Structures are given as structure tokens and as C-alpha cells.
Amino acid sequence: MRQFAVIGSGPAGFYTAEALSKTYGDGARVDILDRLPVPYGLIRFGVAPDHQSIKAVAKRYEKVALEPSVRFLGNVHLGADVSVEELLHYFDAVVLATGAPNDRRLGIPGDDLPGVIGSAAFVGWYNGHPDFADLRPPLDVEGAAVIGNGNVALDVARILAKTNDEFSGSDIVDHALRTLTGSSVRTITVLGRRGPHQIAMTPKELGELGHLQAAAPLVDPIDLPPPEADGMLEPGQRKSVAHLRHFAATPPDKAKPKRIAFDFFAKPLVIEGDGRAERVIVERTALAADGNARGTGETYVVEAGLVVSCIGYASPPMPGVPYDEKLGRFPNEGGRIAERLYAVGWARRGPTGTIGTNRPDGQEVAERIAALFPPAGAPSGREGSAGLDRLLASRGSDPVRFADWQKIEAAEVAAARAGAPREKLVRVEELLRARRH
Known part of the structure; x- marks a missing residue:
């Protein structure tokens, strides 16, 4: 054996x-x-x-x-x-x-200010990870910045933008749902150092942003390469960029109070604030011949009381x-x-x-x-x-043991709100207690 x-x-x-x-x-x-x-x-x-x-x-x-x-x-x-x-x-x-x-640190001044959160922590918070049950993301702000151009950044932006009704059928944990329902966030800026052709976002996840009840995705047409340049992309990447082109060509729905603004060619330099994150100082970048982003020296401010870093693990x-x-x-x-x-x-x-x-x-x-x-x-x-x-x-x-987990799972299913598959237990002691019933 x-x-x-x-x-x-x-x-x-x-x-x-x-x-x-x-x-x-x-x-x-x-x-x-x-x-x-x-x-x-x-x-x-x-x-x-x-x-x-x-x-x-x-x-x-x-x-x-x-x-x-x-x-x-x-x-x-x-x-x-x-x-x-x-x-x-x-x-x-x-x-x-x-x-x-483990989250990778941004490595810029101010990345340790309250209100700056790594994506592992933020995602763990709304997904019921015991390590992050006590996280208190500041959602009493109008502006949030999401740093990164991958699917995790899209997940974070989408979760911040959704209405309570749009979480029907999901297993988002109750403490996160209640906090998000009372959120004051209205503008979610997605910052990426490079451009649309360099994103690591898949078509399905990008396409979802075009169907949100209360949020409209925004893309500045000036950030998009000439359409003929899309021919060099892989099919999946080409579909993703097609979504961005559609967002750029669609006037924002004024009936939707929230905005998800894609800010390409944007390198965060500093996070500033009086005792908490309030703004991100961003440098405009340009693509060099090797495909890497280089700073241009032009800087501007993105107002953000919540900064979620989605740059890797x-x-x-x-x-x-x-x-x-x-x-x-x-x-x-x-x-x-x-x-x-x-x-x-x-x-x-x-x-x-x-x-x-x-x-x-x-x-x-x-x-x-x-x-x-x-x-x-x-x-x-x-x-x-x-x-x-x-x-x-x-x-x-x-x-x-797995039989214990099955008891925990049964307890979570029994506690689910209407339409949800389960209500996750988020404390280790709660999970251990549930296996004994």
C-alpha cells in the first residue's frame, strides 16, 4: 500500500x-x-x-x-x-x-493606509473566508479605485457595482451583502498600467458589466488602438477588446447612478489621505517598443476612499x-x-x-x-x-473529516436566505460546532 x-x-x-x-x-x-x-x-x-x-x-x-x-x-x-x-x-x-x-503589496507610498485592501482580503471578505470575517472595507465613500487589469479586478468592480437584487441566487455572505447594500460608492475606477490589448480579462466577465442594473461601464475611445490592430490578437482577447469598444461607443445610461470607469495607461504612484486613503496619484504611461509601460511624467488624481489592489498573489x-x-x-x-x-x-x-x-x-x-x-x-x-x-x-x-464537512454544508444550506444556495458560516468555531449536529 x-x-x-x-x-x-x-x-x-x-x-x-x-x-x-x-x-x-x-x-x-x-x-x-x-x-x-x-x-x-x-x-x-x-x-x-x-x-x-x-x-x-x-x-x-x-x-x-x-x-x-x-x-x-x-x-x-x-x-x-x-x-x-x-x-x-x-x-x-x-x-x-x-x-x-497572500496578496502582493503594491509597493508604493501610502499602500499601508486604512482603506487600501488587497484583493485576497476583499474577495475573502465577501466570500466568507474566516481570515477576513472582521474586515471593514470603507464603503462610505463615493469613489473606489481597483488596481489591476485581470478578472479579479472585474470581479471586485462588479461586486461593488451590483444591486441587492442582482445578488439573488448567489452565495455572497450576509455580512458583506448588508454592507454592500448600504454602500455609497458611485464611481469605480479600474486602473491598468498598459492598454486594452494587454488586459487579462476574459470576454464573459467583461460582457457582464454591460448588463448591470445600476452601473454603466465607461471606456475613453482615445485609449483604444485602431480597430485594424485587433486582428493580431488571439480570438478570446479580440472578443474582450470588442466589449471595450462597445462600452466606448455606448453613451452612459443616465438612469444608472454608478460608473465603472476603465482608466488605461495609468500607473499608481502614491496613495494619499489624512489618516486613511482618499486619493490615488496616477502617472500617465505609454507603451514602449518592448511592450512595457513607461511613465510620461504627466500625473493626475483619482479620488478614492477605497483602494483594492488586484495585482497578484x-x-x-x-x-x-x-x-x-x-x-x-x-x-x-x-x-x-x-x-x-x-x-x-x-x-x-x-x-x-x-x-x-x-x-x-x-x-x-x-x-x-x-x-x-x-x-x-x-x-x-x-x-x-x-x-x-x-x-x-x-x-x-x-x-x-469529509463526513463532518457534509454536516457543515447541510447546516449552511438550511440557513440560506430565499433563493441562495447556502449561507456560509464564517467563523472557525461556528464551522466546528456545526459538524457536531
Whole structure:
């Protein structure tokens, strides 16, 4: 019997567990560990609450978790409850699937002012992540700035712009819905250093902005390249730019009180304010021959009492594991970090790709592990789950099993407001309490 441990229960973790389970069948046991009492990682805490169709992939992960060869162990803290070194002692191979949950700092003066929030924190707040349940984003302001030109920036802008009715059918948490309902934000400025041809926004997410009940998207036609230049773009990118062209050509609906203003060629220099964020000093940029943005020296002010930075994420370092500070991930070769230690997903690649990108990642690492430990080979004699259980018990750890999660999920579904799929519990103690009923 082979014994494997996967650290992290998001998409990368479950795709890896699925691949290992299919490769070894009954000849292996896979333990999926997570520090939170609930599974699914990015699906639960990162995907926008109004994108329920994307969250449906959790049903696939549920099937994996219910395989006899797979165990979910939530509420297990790496470092406090068990170390990577100890896992390598008990298991044949350990796979890091921890994602990239930490925000990258803007790195400009004023980025530590109250009112400046990273997207991981802001998204975690409206998605019910226990780490951000007490976040108090300042929505008593008229202007908000969203820094970044990717889908996360679009999610943040859309959530800020939606009406209460537009959250029907979503699983946005109650504390965020109540706060957003009372929001004073009227202008959301999306700042990007480069231009429309360099955005990382997908057509579906951009297109949604054209159908908001109370907000109109604005694009300055002067920022758009000549239409014939769109021919050089990939089809998906061309569709995204077509949305921007449509926004630029459509007069704003005066009946809609909110605006989502795309400000391209805009480099934030400083965030200013008297004890809190009040404005962003922005420098106008131009594209150089190498495609990078260069400052022109022209500056202007964007009024913003809320600044949400959507410029990327980093994986947290782990004791005893090599770490690349610059790239914010674990250095690896084809997913291999060191002997019997691997990385998948954002922990391996950095925060790039879609949810589905993690599937071939997990498959590749499973194949590398199978080459090292052939499914028909002799067992190593490592204790695996039994040794881990004994260690966790000796340290007073209280793991949450998948059957416990199913009780938590049932409690959340039962507590849902009308039309919503669930009302997430947002405190660890609440989650642990719910599994006992």
C-alpha cells in the first residue's frame, strides 16, 4: 500500500488526489490536508459568489473525497499540528497544493493606509473566508479605485457595482451583502498600467458589466488602438477588446447612478489621505517598443476612499521547503521540489491559469510519483494515515473529516436566505460546532 499526502484542498489538491487515486486504485491511500475546516479552497473562497456555475465543479471534487482511497482532513495546521518533514517521514510522497493566498503589496507610498485592501482580503471578505470575517472595507465613500487589469479586478468592480437584487441566487455572505447594500460608492475606477490589448480579462466577465442594473461601464475611445490592430490578437482577447469598444461607443445610461470607469495607461504612484486613503496619484504611461509601460511624467488624481489592489498573489513560505521570494512560489522542476516532495497549481506555477489548468498539473505530478513508486511495486512500509493520526492525536489536533464537512454544508444550506444556495458560516468555531449536529 502506497501512502500520499496532499497539502491543500483546492482545485490543484483535488485534481492531484483524483489522478493518484486513478493511477493506484486500491493500492494507495491519499490524505488531503487543509488548515481550514472546509474543503475546496479557491472554489469556495475565490470564485465570485454570483458565478455559481463555476462553483459547480465542487461536485467533482466531492466524488474524489468520497473515494475509499481518499481522506479529507480539515482543521490541520501545517507547522503547529504537523510539519512537512514529519509528513515525509510518514508518507511516500508529499504534494504541496497550497495555492497562493497572500496578496502582493503594491509597493508604493501610502499602500499601508486604512482603506487600501488587497484583493485576497476583499474577495475573502465577501466570500466568507474566516481570515477576513472582521474586515471593514470603507464603503462610505463615493469613489473606489481597483488596481489591476485581470478578472479579479472585474470581479471586485462588479461586486461593488451590483444591486441587492442582482445578488439573488448567489452565495455572497450576509455580512458583506448588508454592507454592500448600504454602500455609497458611485464611481469605480479600474486602473491598468498598459492598454486594452494587454488586459487579462476574459470576454464573459467583461460582457457582464454591460448588463448591470445600476452601473454603466465607461471606456475613453482615445485609449483604444485602431480597430485594424485587433486582428493580431488571439480570438478570446479580440472578443474582450470588442466589449471595450462597445462600452466606448455606448453613451452612459443616465438612469444608472454608478460608473465603472476603465482608466488605461495609468500607473499608481502614491496613495494619499489624512489618516486613511482618499486619493490615488496616477502617472500617465505609454507603451514602449518592448511592450512595457513607461511613465510620461504627466500625473493626475483619482479620488478614492477605497483602494483594492488586484495585482497578484504569492504562496506562503513553509519551514524547510525551498522558496522563491521574487516569484512567490516553490522552485521546482516539472513539479518536483526535492526528493518525494512536489508542488502543483499556483504553488508550482504562480497565480496563473484557470481552474482547469490545475488538472494536467496534478496528472503530471501523479505520473512522476508513479514512475518513482510503480503501482505494482513493493510497498515502502511507511505508516501513512495511521502514523499521522497518532501524531495529530498526541498534539491535541481535532481534524474535520469529509463526513463532518457534509454536516457543515447541510447546516449552511438550511440557513440560506430565499433563493441562495447556502449561507456560509464564517467563523472557525461556528464551522466546528456545526459538524457536531
